[in-house]
Amino acid sequence: WDDRTSVVIPEEGETFYLVALLRxxxxxxxxxxxxxxxxxxxxxxxxxxxxxxxxxKQYLPSYADTAEWKRHFGDKWDRFVRRKAAFDPKAILSPGQRIFRPGSTLLSDS
Known part of the structure; x- marks a missing residue:
């Protein structure tokens, strides 16, 4: 796996299973x-x-708030926030995902 990605992947050496409920x-x-x-x-x-x-992990997730997204990204959360602050500081991209809100202190604290 590429460590630079923000996608959530299993820890090194772990086995994972995909269970898809397509209903x-x-x-x-x-x-x-x-x-x-x-x-x-x-x-x-x-x-x-x-x-x-x-x-x-849920894919494609529909979390209700930032805390759930933080748990989803785990140890990659800080990197994700830094990238969001660098590339979308006004939080105008993907507002429907409820990860960051415009004017969020998460982005200004980065």
Whole structure:
């Protein structure tokens, strides 16, 4: 792996497994097929892993706040913040990802 990348990769020598849950929400009247139900089920799976200290990453993640993104990037977080400050200091790129907010103190502290 290239250490310069900000992509989250396994630690050296670790084995990793990809488990992909590719499901479609349906408007069929069945509650178990709704987006809300499937999203809650995904969150339950992630909580299960976290509660048992099973390392897990979401791809493509949809985290709600900076703290969740920080946990996602782990030891690469500081580098990620420095790059964001250097290449997008006004935080105008990817505002929908909820990683950085315009005027964020994270960027001004870098």
């Amino acid at each position: 479609s929400a349906l408007d069929s009247g069945d509650v178990a097929q709704t987006l809300e139900f499937l999203s809650a089920q995904n969150e339950e799976i992630l909580r299960f892993c976290e509660d048992r200290a099973i390392p897990a």
